[in-house]
Amino acid sequence: MSFQQTKVNLKLPFSFILSSMIALVVSQWILFQNVDLIAEGYYRTPALWMAFHLLILGFAVMVVMGAMYQLVPVAFLTPIWSERFGFVQFGVTIAGVLALSVLLGFNPGHAVYGGALAILGIIMFMFQMFMTIRKQKEKNMMTWLVTGALVFFLLTILAGFLLAWNLSNGEILNHESLLRSHLLFGVAGWFTLLIFGFSYKLVPMFSLSHGYSMKWAKPAFIIYIAGMLVLVNAFWSMNQLLQTTGWFLLFMAFTLFLLDIREILAKRSKKRLDRPFLFAMISVYFGWVIHFLTFIVSILLPGHSKIWGLLIYLYLVSWVLFSILGYLKKIVPVLWWTLKYADRVGKEKVPMLKDLIREKSSVIIYSGIVAATFGNVIAVLFNSVTGLQVFQGIWFLFALAFSISIGRILTK
Amino acid sequence: MKVSLEEQVEEALYEVIDPELNMNIMDLGLVYTVQVRENGEVYVRLTLTTPGCPLHDTIVGGVETVLYSIDEVQNVEVDLVWTPAWTPDKMSRRAKEMLMF
Numbered sequence: 001m002s003f004q005q006t007k008v009n010l011k012l013p014f015s016f017i018l019s020s021m022i023a024l025v026v027s028q029w030i031l032f033q034n035v036d037l038i039a040e041g042y043y044r045t046p047a048l049w050m051a052f053h054l055l056i057l058g059f060a061v062m063v064v065m066g067a068m069y070q071l072v073p074v075a076f077l078t079p080i081w082s083e084r085f086g087f088v089q090f091g092v093t094i095a096g097v098l099a100l101s102v103l104l105g106f107n108p109g110h111a112v113y114g115g116a117l118a119i120l121g122i123i124m125f126m127f128q129m130f131m132t133i134r135k136q137k138e139k140n141m142m143t144w145l146v147t148g149a150l151v152f153f154l155l156t157i158l159a160g161f162l163l164a165w166n167l168s169n170g171e172i173l174n175h176e177s178l179l180r181s182h183l184l185f186g187v188a189g190w191f192t193l194l195i196f197g198f199s200y201k202l203v204p205m206f207s208l209s210h211g212y213s214m215k216w217a218k219p220a221f222i223i224y225i226a227g228m229l230v231l232v233n234a235f236w237s238m239n240q241l242l243q244t245t246g247w248f249l250l251f252m253a254f255t256l257f258l259l260d261i262r263e264i265l266a267k268r269s270k271k272r273l274d275r276p277f278l279f280a281m282i283s284v285y286f287g288w289v290i291h292f293l294t295f296i297v298s299i300l301l302p303g304h305s306k307i308w309g310l311l312i313y314l315y316l317v318s319w320v321l322f323s324i325l326g327y328l329k330k331i332v333p334v335l336w337w338t339l340k341y342a343d344r345v346g347k348e349k350v351p352m353l354k355d356l357i358r359e360k361s362s363v364i365i366y367s368g369i370v371a372a373t374f375g376n377v378i379a380v381l382f383n384s385v386t387g388l389q390v391f392q393g394i395w396f397l398f399a400l401a402f403s404i405s406i407g408r409i410l411t412k
Numbered sequence: 413m414k415v416s417l418e419e420q421v422e423e424a425l426y427e428v429i430d431p432e433l434n435m436n437i438m439d440l441g442l443v444y445t446v447q448v449r450e451n452g453e454v455y456v457r458l459t460l461t462t463p464g465c466p467l468h469d470t471i472v473g474g475v476e477t478v479l480y481s482i483d484e485v486q487n488v489e490v491d492l493v494w495t496p497a498w499t500p501d502k503m504s505r506r507a508k509e510m511l512m513f
Binding site: 071074075077204205206210211269270271334338341342343353 | 470500
């Protein structure tokens with residue numbers, strides 16, 4: 001195989017990642033401005049819809065798309081199907097996400113139009129990825145996990161579109177069941193399967209691990225999907241036993257994934273792990289605990305909406321966002337280093353990747369984000385608007401600090 | 413004392429660094445074969461610590477750059493292979509000391 005085949009125009013992933021940083025900061029600012037709604041449990045309000053969609057679509061999805069434009073060609077040893085199409089997809093997606101978020105915030109009745117544009121961008125992305133993955137010569141477990149994630153992404157946006165349709169034209173489907181399915185497909189199906197998939201590549205790469213088995217990857221994939229199918233069934237049939245069974249299956253699958261990650265880390269050669277990568281690894285443990293708590297809550301407090309709201313928040317933030325924030329500080333330096341220094345190797349002295357990251361400030365930022373996240377949870381549990389103001393304010397400041405630290409990498 | 417082309421080539425390869433590990437590719441044990449052929453042709457067979465490493469274009473490009481900077485080298489062929497797979501025991505003692513302890 002020629003090594004030239006996997007080269008990608010790095011401006012493409014950077015376009016996604018840099019715009020995602022703005023969405024992260026703005027979403028945290030809107031949340032900060034509306035902490036009273038969160039404290040009172042009014043999650044389904046235009047301002048919070050806007051903040052959540054900016055956070056999930058504008059930040060998490062955009063950053064994942066950018067990372068995939070870089071990771072898929074190198075990790076799958078397969079070139080991107082069309083870079084030009086990628087730039088068009090970026091334009092359509094960012095316009096759609098912005099339109100959807102703003103319309104949800106100020107004119108929810110017309111959100112379906114923004115949603116349609118966002119969906120078009122996402123479908124273009126999926127088409128790009130399917131065309132790329134299709135060309136991969138030797139499929140592996142990572143291929144299945146990423147493909148599974150993309151399928152759930154498609155289901156997420158279909159459910160999201162139906163939700164927006166419900167808002168615009170009156171209910172055609174059970175809104176509650178549809179909302180639960182939308183959240184499950186998006187948060188668990190899309191993000192979790194994707195993080196599983198890329199972790200199997202990134203964890204050994206960043207820890208220099210060899211001789212690990214990945215023996216639980218296939219059962220974890222199958223059981224996680226089975227768990228989601230059971231849960232969707234439970235949401236629409238309102239069957240409590242099925243719901244608990246579904247959450248148990250997700251917990252089991254996550255446990256198997258964790259066992260694989262522990263084995264990979266145990267067999268690593270690099271003893272001292274970089275702080276951002278270590279943070280991504282800690283998020284795996286957070287994810288495992290959240291899956292366990294979800295299973296327990298489904299037995300003990302199945303109808304407690306506040307606790308479920310907090311679990312969704314913790315699932316999304318302490319597992320999905322923490323993973324992304326951890327990996328991002330490893331991925332961006334690689335991208336920037338490649339863009340700026342790759343052609344200078346052998347001609348002059350070039351910096352190392354670690355020179356691009358400030359480890360000490362990373363530890364402070366990640367610690368602040370963890371403290372703010374759990375502070376938010378405690379504040380909601382005790383109905384403390386002041387507590388939420390303080391901790392969401394801290395979240396906003398550290399989100400800003402994180403974005404600045406990513407920007408600083410690009411000055412080196 | 414005149415340094416042979418073989419020695420110059422090997423010395424040059426020590427300048428190619430894996431920027432993630434902060435270690436040159438020779439000490440990492442990534443270079444499997446170095447052949448200096450007639451008419452200044454150099455053949456290098458190497459691998460990476462893991463298939464799908466985002467830096468593989470960079471490292472292969474770095475090898476070409478350092479070798480073409482040697483006057484006698486006319487043509488460079490870099491063969492990136494995945495078998496046999498790299499293992500940590502291919503590292504030099506220096507690399508092991510830096511990374512594993």
